[in-house]
Amino acid sequence: MSFLQFSNLTKTYPGVKALSGISFDVRKGAVHGLMGENGAGKSTLIRILSGDQHANEGEIRIDGDVQAYGSSRDAFEHGVIVIHQELQLVPELTVAENLYLGRFPARAGVVASAKMFADVTEKLKIAGIDIDPRRKVKTLSIGERQMVEIAKAVMLDARVIALDEPTSSLSSRESEILFTLIDRLRAEGKVILYVSHRLDEVFRLCDSLTVLRDGKLAAHHETLQGVTRDQIVAEMVGREINDIWGWRGREAGAVRLKVENVSGERLPEPASFDVRAGEIVGFFGLIGAGRSELMRLVFGADPQFSGVTSIDGVQVKAGSPRQAIRSGIVLCSEDRKHDGILQGRSIEENINVSSRRHYSPFGLLDRKREVEVAETFIKRLKVRTPSRKQDIVNLSGGNQQKVILGRWLAEQGVKILIVDEPTRGIDVGAKSEIYEILYELAESGMGIVVVSSELPEVMGICDRILVMCAGKIAAGLNRAQFEENAILAAALPDVKQPTEIAY
Amino acid sequence: MTNQLKKILLGDQGIVLIFIVAFTIVALLVPNFLTERNMLGLLQSVVTVGIVACTMMFCLAARDFDLSVGSTAAFTGMVAVMASNTTGSILVGIGAALLCGAFVGFVNGFVIAKFRINALITTLATMQIVRGLALISSDGRAIGINDPGFYQLALSKLFGIPTPVWILAGLFVIFGFVLNRTVFGKNTLAIGGNPEASRLAGANVDKTRIWIFALQGVVCAVAGILLASRITSGQPNAAVGLELSVISACVLGGVSLAGGRATMAGVIVGVMIMGIAENVMNLMNIPAFYQYIVRGLILLLAVMLDNLRSSAFIRR
Ligand SMILES: Nc1ncnc2c1ncn2[C@@H]1O[C@H](COP(=O)(O)OP(=O)(O)OP(=O)(O)O)[C@@H](O)[C@H]1O
Numbered sequence: 001m002s003f004l005q006f007s008n009l010t011k012t013y014p015g016v017k018a019l020s021g022i023s024f025d026v027r028k029g030a031v032h033g034l035m036g037e038n039g040a041g042k043s044t045l046i047r048i049l050s051g052d053q054h055a056n057e058g059e060i061r062i063d064g065d066v067q068a069y070g071s072s073r074d075a076f077e078h079g080v081i082v083i084h085q086e087l088q089l090v091p092e093l094t095v096a097e098n099l100y101l102g103r104f105p106a107r108a109g110v111v112a113s114a115k116m117f118a119d120v121t122e123k124l125k126i127a128g129i130d131i132d133p134r135r136k137v138k139t140l141s142i143g144e145r146q147m148v149e150i151a152k153a154v155m156l157d158a159r160v161i162a163l164d165e166p167t168s169s170l171s172s173r174e175s176e177i178l179f180t181l182i183d184r185l186r187a188e189g190k191v192i193l194y195v196s197h198r199l200d201e202v203f204r205l206c207d208s209l210t211v212l213r214d215g216k217l218a219a220h221h222e223t224l225q226g227v228t229r230d231q232i233v234a235e236m237v238g239r240e241i242n243d244i245w246g247w248r249g250r251e252a253g254a255v256r257l258k259v260e261n262v263s264g265e266r267l268p269e270p271a272s273f274d275v276r277a278g279e280i281v282g283f284f285g286l287i288g289a290g291r292s293e294l295m296r297l298v299f300g301a302d303p304q305f306s307g308v309t310s311i312d313g314v315q316v317k318a319g320s321p322r323q324a325i326r327s328g329i330v331l332c333s334e335d336r337k338h339d340g341i342l343q344g345r346s347i348e349e350n351i352n353v354s355s356r357r358h359y360s361p362f363g364l365l366d367r368k369r370e371v372e373v374a375e376t377f378i379k380r381l382k383v384r385t386p387s388r389k390q391d392i393v394n395l396s397g398g399n400q401q402k403v404i405l406g407r408w409l410a411e412q413g414v415k416i417l418i419v420d421e422p423t424r425g426i427d428v429g430a431k432s433e434i435y436e437i438l439y440e441l442a443e444s445g446m447g448i449v450v451v452s453s454e455l456p457e458v459m460g461i462c463d464r465i466l467v468m469c470a471g472k473i474a475a476g477l478n479r480a481q482f483e484e485n486a487i488l489a490a491a492l493p494d495v496k497q498p499t500e501i502a503y
Numbered sequence: 504m505t506n507q508l509k510k511i512l513l514g515d516q517g518i519v520l521i522f523i524v525a526f527t528i529v530a531l532l533v534p535n536f537l538t539e540r541n542m543l544g545l546l547q548s549v550v551t552v553g554i555v556a557c558t559m560m561f562c563l564a565a566r567d568f569d570l571s572v573g574s575t576a577a578f579t580g581m582v583a584v585m586a587s588n589t590t591g592s593i594l595v596g597i598g599a600a601l602l603c604g605a606f607v608g609f610v611n612g613f614v615i616a617k618f619r620i621n622a623l624i625t626t627l628a629t630m631q632i633v634r635g636l637a638l639i640s641s642d643g644r645a646i647g648i649n650d651p652g653f654y655q656l657a658l659s660k661l662f663g664i665p666t667p668v669w670i671l672a673g674l675f676v677i678f679g680f681v682l683n684r685t686v687f688g689k690n691t692l693a694i695g696g697n698p699e700a701s702r703l704a705g706a707n708v709d710k711t712r713i714w715i716f717a718l719q720g721v722v723c724a725v726a727g728i729l730l731a732s733r734i735t736s737g738q739p740n741a742a743v744g745l746e747l748s749v750i751s752a753c754v755l756g757g758v759s760l761a762g763g764r765a766t767m768a769g770v771i772v773g774v775m776i777m778g779i780a781e782n783v784m785n786l787m788n789i790p791a792f793y794q795y796i797v798r799g800l801i802l803l804l805a806v807m808l809d810n811l812r813s814s815a816f817i818r819r
């Protein structure tokens with residue numbers, strides 16, 4: 001029995017047909033996957049479902065009734081809850097306040113705080129989410145924020161729950177908590193729409209699947225039995241991809257980056273590691289293990305309490321991203337919304353913002369060159385956009401990520417490239433292109449650090465993996481020693497036997 | 504259809520279109536508007552606001568704010584008159600005024616960038632301090648210009664067009680170039696778009712902000728000197744409320760108060776709209792008291808436009 005029906009949904013933006021004539025059904029008590037390349041229209045579909053955007057044509061029915069919401073709040077009241085790709089929490093409020101936003105328990109206008117906190121504590125416990133409801137959201141990591149969003153959906157009694165790339169910033173353990181939650185919601189007979197770029201998850205969770213390509217319906221599977229990964233990839237990308245990692249061996253050269261006893265406010269324990277020329281080093285760990293913090297310290301984004309960073313034997317001035325970039329270190333940060341995109345500026349400007357100093361004599365822009373650089377990376381990274389002049393906020397999440405990555409790939413004279421969750425929210429086809437670029441850069445002698453919470457990715461593309469756990473580097477493994485269980489064990493704080501520490 | 508119209512009006516060139524339409528209507532309906540004499544008068548009346556708007560645009564584009572421009576213009580005008588009176592050299596007077604302007608701007612920028620104090624508060628403070636300096640240095644009185652050569656700054660003409668209008672046009676060109684064609688301009692917009700991301704992208708955020716305010720000070724001095732020349736004296740109470748007209752003009756011209764969006768063409772049009780509104784009210788003999796109301800309404804309209812624009816442009 002189909003419970004949620006989309007028929008002939010069509011949506012156009014200036015210069016872009018985001019959705020054209022999409023029709024499919026989802027039955028009750030099912031988790032329905034939604035896959036497709038970046039910019040295929042997944043988020044647009046979900047935004048229409050949530051009443052946040054309006055379709056130009058077509059309709060959505062829930063339990064037979066046509067849905068016509070004026071706003072997200074409207075949808076909310078009809079039991080449709082959407083967790084968007086870009087999180088929607090208020091940083092200055094506490095977790096509990098965020099969960100109750102818009103419907104605070106109050107008496108005569110005075111918020112009943114004690115009741116609210118008690119309530120939330122209990123509900124988080126039931127959901128298996130371990131976060132103090134009194135913490136302000138701004139102190140939470142991205143992963144923790146994601147859990148709070150999900151808690152919101154669980155707390156409200158929804159009929160339809162849509163999740164747009166919910167695990168893109170969760171580590172495997174946190175994802176597992178989420179999956180358990182989703183399983184429970186499915187058993188309760190909810191309809192769940194699940195957008196993801198990760199095939200593992202889709203096979204683990206989904207009962208049925210729709211694949212979008214360029215805003216059109218590319219495939220619909222009533223069941224995933226007998227469907228192969230390669231088949232889905234081909235449906236998404238329109239061609240076959242055999243080995244998305246495509247790893248190839250390289251000779252590592254002399255030590256390029258040497259980090260000694262670096263510590264800072266959020267990383268009290270001093271950490272040391274080095275990276276050789278032509279080497280790709282992966283940093284794996286749970287969320288909150290301190291990987292991003294360590295990278296921010298190395299890059300100078302946060303002030304260092306102690307430690308020395310040097311490149312090719314030359315010490316880098318601490319605490320200044322500007323100096324770090326000039327010494328040859330660049331960091332592509334994990335939090336694209338906060339640390340990456342220049343809102344209101346075009347793709348072209350977002351790409352050129354850092355590298356242009358190499359081709360702007362006397363501070364004057366070389367506009368031809370800027371266009372060239374922008375076009376090169378738009379093409380190379382397959383950014384889906386009608387024009388390089390498009391405002392970056394109008395791009396789909398994955399395409400924004402590609403633009404930010406393009407910014408750092410355009411930088412010249414880079415000796416050490418640090419990428420923090422580089423492929424977060426990026427589709428399979430573009431991923432393998434990004435890996436290829438990383439290999440080429442490594443072959444040219446650059447040292448590369450990849451921070452990732454996706455174990456298959458770190459194992460797939462890195463020459464060496466350093467595992468971080470609770471603010472410390474807990475283990476180091478060479479490619480020959482890569483083994484899933486060993487890496488996971490090292491990442492977990494409780495069960496710890498640091499066997500070979502080779503960094 | 505209405506959607507189409509909305510898109511054009513809220514788009515980058517929307518304000519230019521509004522301007523052209525408004526100008527045509529006014530030219531057809533208001534007698535004596537489209538005469539050479541009135542046009543020159545109109546241009547001269549927007550010189551002060553227009554000059555200061557050039558750098559205010561940078562300030563707003565970088566998500567900052569400057570309330571001290573009116574005081575700075577009065578103070579630097581005063582300095583120019585007093586310095587040229589005592590030394591007998593107009594050039595020294597101009598130099599002293601420019602230096603003082605740069606200094607005030609630098610202090611603003613330094614405090615805002617280095618001590619991370621909100622720009623609104625900082626410039627609210629300097630606005631009063633600088634006004635105080637203007638009053639103290641003149642003992643609260645207007646100071647007349649001794650050298651008639653000083654009047655010529657505002658009175659002289661080149662090809663029939665007053666010098667201040669040339670200066671205004673020159674500054675429009677220069678700052679338009681700086682905004683669109685230099686790293687400084689692009690960094691300004693980047694900082695306004697996302698300050699943290701700009702810092703991590705290697706832009707020198709503090710330095711850029713200090714420069715913007717220092718330039719703002721210099722430009723205020725230019726406006727202040729021309730103003731003193733036009734009113735033939737240094738007036739400690741000159742240019743009261745200038746900051747509001749300038750900010751209104753910028754916002755009307757599509758400069759986003761949330762930072763990151765600004766065009767020189769828009770600002771020019773914003774300045775002209777403000778000027779025309781005033782000019783037309785004068786031509787139609789509307790009493791000055793009512794003009795306050797109209798100016799307030801224009802500001803409100805400008806902010807509402809800004810709001811509509813940003814909600815149309817920010818994705819969610
Ligand atoms: N406000 C907007 N203005 C212009 N174009 C837009 C707007 N919103 C979305 N688009 C375009 O619509 C298309 C579909 O975007 P959507 O966000 O649905 O993609 P997606 O499948 O969710 O991609 P991703 O995997 O990267 O999240 C994209 O090409 C995007 O650039």
Ligand SMILES: [Mg+2]
Binds near residue numbers: 396
């Ligand atoms: Mg999306």
